[in-house]
Amino acid sequence: MKYAMTFTERGRRVILGEDESVASVSADCRRAAVAFVNGLGGASDKLDVALWLTGAYARAVRHARGGERVPALASAPDVTETAVREVVLRARIEILAELSDAADHDGVLPFTDRMVQAGYLAKTVDADGVVVWVPIDAPRIRLADRVRALFAADSLDAPDVYEEMYVCGRCDQLAFDAPGKLVRLCAPHRRSSGMTYPGVVPASRDVG
Numbered sequence: 550m551k552y553a554m555t556f557t558e559r560g561r562r563v564i565l566g567e568d569e570s571v572a573s574v575s576a577d578c579r580r581a582a583v584a585f586v587n588g589l590g591g592a593s594d595k596l597d598v599a600l601w602l603t604g605a606y607a608r609a610v611r612h613a614r615g616g617e618r619v620p621a622l623a624s625a626p627d628v629t630e631t632a633v634r635e636v637v638l639r640a641r642i643e644i645l646a647e648l649s650d651a652a653d654h655d656g657v658l659p660f661t662d663r664m665v666q667a668g669y670l671a672k673t674v675d676a677d678g679v680v681v682w683v684p685i686d687a688p689r690i691r692l693a694d695r696v697r698a699l700f701a702a703d704s705l706d707a708p709d710v711y712e713e714m715y716v717c718g719r720c721d722q723l724a725f726d727a728p729g730k731l732v733r734l735c736a737p738h739r740r741s742s743g744m745t746y747p748g749v750v751p752a753s754r755d756v757g
Contacts, residue, residue, distance in 0.1 A: 563613045563673040563683055571681045574612065575706035578684060581605035582699035586645055587722050591638040594630050598637060598692075609699055610686035613671045640693035648700070648723060649716040652730065656711030661701040669698040670705070682706050 565574070584605045589597055651658045664670050669685050682705040684698040704711045713727045717735040724735045734742065 563671045565612055565673060565675050565681065565683075567676050569612070570675045570677070571679050571706045574609075574681050574683055575703050575710075577605075577609040578699045578703040578706070579710075581609040582696055582703065583723055585696050585699075586641055586648070589637050590641055591634055593634055593637045595628070595633050598633060606695065606699075607686075610684050610695075612673075612683045613685050636692055640691075640696060643693055644696055644700070645716055645721055645723065647697075648714065651711070652715040652733075656704070656708070656714050658697075658701060658704050658711070660697045661704060664694070664698045664701040667694070669694060670702055 581601075585601060589601060647659050669687075669690060671683050671685055673681050673683060675681050682702045684695070684702045686695075690698070710725055713725050713730055714723070715725075715730040715733050716723055717729070717738060718733040719738045720735060722735050726736070729735055729739060732739070
């Protein structure tokens with residue numbers, strides 16, 4: 550199998566297979582990041598976190614690993630379910646606040662530079678020579694920063710998508726679509742409000 554392999558400035562090996570590209574890496578990062586902020590919350594338990602870490606997250610970070618992931622949060626017996634829920638909820642609240650702020654600034658994430666400087670992102674190229682940013686999976690990275698690194702890599706690889714990013718004002722779900730951003734309502738809440746076109750005209754209102 551052909552692959553592109555580079556080394557970061559810290560010596561971490563990054564490998565992209567021949568079927569991998571900036572688009573596929575971006576999609577994996579966004580899928581995992583959105584799964585966290587939209588799927589996990591105050592009711593999450595150890596199993597939920599473990600499934601996320603070994604599922605969507607593991608796929609997104611498979612290109613650049615720096616040792617075994619710290620398993621304490623998801624599996625250590627001395628970490629209570631209450632502690633897990635608090636960590637997940639706090640991370641979700643912090644990140645959604647940062648994303649909401651970014652939505653007011655053309656989708657520019659406030660933590661991207663910090664993730665790069667901390668070494669949580671690696672810069673590589675795909676088989677066609679296109680620059681690709683990938684998130685690092687390494688020990689001792691806080692859960693919130695793991696999620697931030699996913700968003701940061703995605704925003705660097707697909708910046709245009711983040712111009713349409715917003716957090717729904719009713720359900721706090723993260724979404725990416727221009728019509729919804731105009732009114733800060735996700736598609737389900739636009740429909741439930743009777744909004745028919747970019748969220749401005751209620752379906753029941755006579756506009757003739």
